[in-house]
Amino acid sequence: MADLTTTIHNIKLKNPVLTASGTFGYGIEFDDFFDVNLLGGFIVKGTTIHPRQGNPYPRMAETSSGMLNAVGLQNGGAQYFASDIYPKLSKYKTNIFVNVSGSTIEEYVACAEIINELEHIAGIELNISCPNVKEGGMAFGTSCPSATAVVSAVRKIYKKTMIVKLSPNVTDITEIARAVEGAGADSLSLINTLLGMAINAEARKPVLSTITGGLSGPAVKPIALRMVWQVSNAVKIPVIGLGGIMNATDAIEFLLAGASAVQVGTANFIDPLAAVKIIEGIDLYLNRHKFNSLSDIIGCLQM
Amino acid sequence: MQMRKSVQNLKVIANFRLNDDHHLLQLKVQDQLEKVCPGQFANILVDHSQSIFLRRPFSIHSIDYKENTISILIKEIGEGTRSLSQTPVNDYLSVIFPLGNGFTIPSSKEKVLLVGGGCGVAPLLHLAQVLSSDLNDVSILLGARSVVDLVELDQYALFGKLYTTTENGSHGQKGFVTDHTLFLDELDQFNRIYCCGPEPMMKAVAARAKAKTVDCEVSLENTMACGFGVCLCCVTETIQGHKCVCTDGPVFNTKQLKWQI
Numbered sequence: 001m002a003d004l005t006t007t008i009h010n011i012k013l014k015n016p017v018l019t020a021s022g023t024f025g026y027g028i029e030f031d032d033f034f035d036v037n038l039l040g041g042f043i044v045k046g047t048t049i050h051p052r053q054g055n056p057y058p059r060m061a062e063t064s065s066g067m068l069n070a071v072g073l074q075n076g077g078a079q080y081f082a083s084d085i086y087p088k089l090s091k092y093k094t095n096i097f098v099n100v101s102g103s104t105i106e107e108y109v110a111c112a113e114i115i116n117e118l119e120h121i122a123g124i125e126l127n128i129s130c131p132n133v134k135e136g137g138m139a140f141g142t143s144c145p146s147a148t149a150v151v152s153a154v155r156k157i158y159k160k161t162m163i164v165k166l167s168p169n170v171t172d173i174t175e176i177a178r179a180v181e182g183a184g185a186d187s188l189s190l191i192n193t194l195l196g197m198a199i200n201a202e203a204r205k206p207v208l209s210t211i212t213g214g215l216s217g218p219a220v221k222p223i224a225l226r227m228v229w230q231v232s233n234a235v236k237i238p239v240i241g242l243g244g245i246m247n248a249t250d251a252i253e254f255l256l257a258g259a260s261a262v263q264v265g266t267a268n269f270i271d272p273l274a275a276v277k278i279i280e281g282i283d284l285y286l287n288r289h290k291f292n293s294l295s296d297i298i299g300c301l302q303m
Numbered sequence: 304m305q306m307r308k309s310v311q312n313l314k315v316i317a318n319f320r321l322n323d324d325h326h327l328l329q330l331k332v333q334d335q336l337e338k339v340c341p342g343q344f345a346n347i348l349v350d351h352s353q354s355i356f357l358r359r360p361f362s363i364h365s366i367d368y369k370e371n372t373i374s375i376l377i378k379e380i381g382e383g384t385r386s387l388s389q390t391p392v393n394d395y396l397s398v399i400f401p402l403g404n405g406f407t408i409p410s411s412k413e414k415v416l417l418v419g420g421g422c423g424v425a426p427l428l429h430l431a432q433v434l435s436s437d438l439n440d441v442s443i444l445l446g447a448r449s450v451v452d453l454v455e456l457d458q459y460a461l462f463g464k465l466y467t468t469t470e471n472g473s474h475g476q477k478g479f480v481t482d483h484t485l486f487l488d489e490l491d492q493f494n495r496i497y498c499c500g501p502e503p504m505m506k507a508v509a510a511r512a513k514a515k516t517v518d519c520e521v522s523l524e525n526t527m528a529c530g531f532g533v534c535l536c537c538v539t540e541t542i543q544g545h546k547c548v549c550t551d552g553p554v555f556n557t558k559q560l561k562w563q564i
Contacts, residue, residue: 023529023533029531033308033310054535
C-alpha cells in the first residue's frame with residue numbers, strides 16, 4: 001500500500017479523501033454503511049449561530065449529470081451542535097471539521113467561537129460561498145474586501161485550522177483566493193456550488209422554491225478542476241479540491257491539478273460508499289503507476 | 304431484528320407487466336432478510352442512462368422472508384421509471400434499503416382501514432400482509448381512474464376485505480375513495496386509517512378522518528437526492544418545523560403535518 005498521507009496546515013490526514021459539507025450530515029448517518037474512520041476526515045454540515053429552518057420545498061432539481069439544491073443552510077444552530085451532536089462525534093477517530101456560515105461577520109465570529117471550544121473538532125471550514133441564503137453566504141465570497149473582512153474577523157478568535165470554502169461564482173477566483181490567504185486562512189477548499197436554475201416548461205414555473213440554486217455533480221467538474229489548478233498556482237496554502245468527484249479517477253485529476261486533498265460531495269447521495277471506494281482507487285492508481293506516496297502526484301501535472 | 308440500511312446489488316428474478324404502465328419487479332436478496340417495516344422504501348439506481356443522475360425511491364410493495372425477496376411496484380412516469388421497469392430478468396439493480404420509518408403497527412387487535420390511490424397502493428400490500436398476520440380486522444379501499452388502473456387486486460384480497468372505487472365506475476363504486484360508502488357511514492368504526500396516494504387524495508382522506516377523530520397515517524413522497532437524511536431536500540412542513548420525508552417519514556401521522564384540512 002502506498003503512503004496516502006497528506007497535510008492540511010498542521011493536520012496530517014491518513015488519506016486525502018474528505019466528505020463535503022451538506023452531503024454527509026453529521027457522519028452518524030453513514031454508520032450503517034461503512035466505518036467513517038476510514039476517511040481522511042469529514043466536514044459537518046453548514047452550521048450557523050442561530051437555528052435555521054432553511055428554504056421551502058421544493059429544494060432540489062435533478063439536472064443533466066448533476067443536481068441543483070436550495071436547502072438554505074437548514075441546521076439546529078451552533079449551541080444545538082455543541083450540546084446535542086458533538087458528544088456523539090467523540091467516538092470518531094478521524095478528523096472532523098465544522099462548516100461555519102452566517103449572515104453577518106458577527107454571526108460568523110459568534111459561531112466560530114462556539115466551535116473553538118470543542119476539543120475534538122480539528123478545524124472549521126468557513127463557508128463564504130453558499131448561494132442559497134438571502135444574506136451573507138456567497139455575498140462574502142464574491143468580493144475581495146468582504147472576503148478579507150470576514151476571514152480576518154474569524155481568524156482573530158479561531159485558533160485551530162481554518163479552511164475557507166470559495167465560491168466559483170466570481171470573475172477571477174485567484175483574486176479572492178489571494179485575499180483570503182492574506183487574511184489568515186490556513187487552507188482553501190473549492191469549489192462550492194455554481195449558481196444555476198431549472199425550469200418546468202409544462203408548468204411554466206421555476207422548479208425550485210427559491211428560483212435559483214446551487215449546481216453540483218459531474219456537470220461542474222471541469223470548472224472545478226480549472227479553478228483548483230488556477231488557485232493552486234496562485235497561493236502557498238494547501239488547496240482542497242471538490243466539485244463533481246464521483247470516482248478515484250476524478251479525485252486523482254484534482255490532486256494532479258494541485259489539490260492536497262479532495263472532498264467527495266454529491267456522490268455520497270448516489271453511492272454512500274463512494275468515498276471509501278475512492279480511497280481504495282487512489283491506492284490502486286499509485287501502485288499501478290509505481291508511486292510510493294501521494295505527494296508524488298500532487299500538483300504533478302505534466303505539461 | 305430490525306434490518307439496517309445498506310447498499311446491495313439485487314438480482315431481478317421476475318419482471319411482470321401488470322398493465323400499460325405498471326410493472327412488478329421481484330428482487331432476490333443475497334443475505335438473509337431481517338425485519339422490514341411496512342411503509343419503508345428502497346432507493347434504486349437507474350443505470351444505462353445519461354440524463355438520470357439520482358436514484359429513484361420506491362415503496363417496498365411486498366416481502367417474502369422465506370424466498371428472501373422483496374417486490375417493487377413501478378408506475379412509468381418518466382425516463383427513470385421507464386428504464387427501471389424494463390430491467391431484464393437476471394440483471395442486477397443497486398438498491399439502498401430499507402429506508403425511512405414505516406406505518407405504526409397496533410399493539411393489540413384493531414379494526415383498520417387502508418386507503419390507496421394510483422401508485423400509492425404500493426406500500427399497502429406489505430402493510431396489509433403484516434396487519435392481517437397480527438389478526439387485525441383489515442379493510443382495504445383502493446381507488447383508481449378506471450378498472451385498467453387497478454392492479455394486483457387478488458393479492459390485496461388475500462389480506463383483508465377489499466373495496467374499490469373508480470372515477471368512471473368501471474369497477475367497484477363510482478367516484479373517489481372518499482365517495483365510498485365506507486366514508487359516508489362507517490368511518491368512525493375504524494380505530495385507524497392508513498393512506499397512501501396522490502396528495503389531494505390523502506388530504507381528503509385525512510380531513511374525513513379528522514372529522515371523525517380517527518387516527519390517520521399517510522405516506523408522503525417528495526423529491527429527494529439521498530434517501531437517508533443528509534441532503535435535506537425532501538422536507539415537509541410539520542408542527543416541529545421542516546422534517547425530512549426520507550428519515551422522519553415517509554409515514555407521518557396527519558396530526559404532525561401542517562395540512563390545511
